[in-house]
Amino acid sequence: MSRRFLFVLGSARLDGNTELLAREAAEQLPGEVEQEWIRLAEHPLPDFVDLRHDSDHLRPPSDTATGLLLDATLAATxxxxxxxxxxxxxxGLTKRYLDYWSGWLRVPDLGFKATLAGRTLWGVTALADREPSVADPLAGTLNNSAAYMGMRFGGVLLGNGTAPGDVRKDTEALARAKTFFAQEAPLARFPHQDA
Incomplete structure (x- = not known):
């Protein structure tokens, strides 16, 4: 299967620092790699309702925001x-998208977890703090989600920026963006698992 990247943009702001950093990293991908960009603010998901103990788990229609995101997620490597x-x-937009993964796990004959197993989850974020450890909870959320799904985790590309466009001044982040997607991502592991 040829590589297909799905970029899930979780900012309420158009062309924010996180998106700028993600686009910088995406520019380094080979031309034959497909890219799909979905801005969650333009495809608002309804509040997630946990039906895990109910029996009516249906695949959402493709012409809805939920169906569009499900189809794009399943198609991505x-x-x-x-x-x-x-x-x-x-x-919050991103968390809601991840919450929907819980529902998609329970749609009969969808094979959501089996489909995503072995594929790669990556993170890109901009923060307004010079201390990168403040992003550890974000990285943990993504790592643990990947581990639960049996996915690979490529880590999180961190950039610094407060005002619009500030991330362009973060030369270290821009340098990391040039090789971020070139690395071989290991299978994700929960922190409590033995190495």
């Missing part, structure tokens, strides 16, 4: 969560 750091984790 690489899923890039591009979410600004909001209160030390992913944005």
């Amino acid at each position: 690489d899923i890039v969560i591009a979410s600004p750091l909001y209160w030390y984790s992913v944005s």
Whole structure:
């Protein structure tokens, strides 16, 4: 299967620092790699309702925001969560998208977990703090989600920026963006698992 990247943009802001950094990294991908960019703010998902103990788990129609995101997620070999750091984790828009993974796990004959197993989850974020450890909860959310799904985790590309466009001044982040997707991503592991 040829590589197909899905960039899930979790910012409420158009062309924010996180998106700029993600686009910088995406520019380094070979031309034959397909890219799909979905801005969650333009495809608002309804509130997630946990039906895990109910029996009516249906595949959402493709002409809905939920169906569009499900189809794009299943078609991707690489899923890039591009979410600004909001209160030390992913944005609300991004969290809602990840919440839907719980529902998609329970749709009969969908094979959501089996389909994503072995594929790669990546993170890109911009933060307004010079201390990168403040993004550890965001990285943990993505790593643990990948581990649960049996996915590979490519890590999180961190950039610094407060005002619009500030990430362009972060020369270290821009340098990391040039090789970020070139690395071989290991299978994700929960922190409590033995190495």
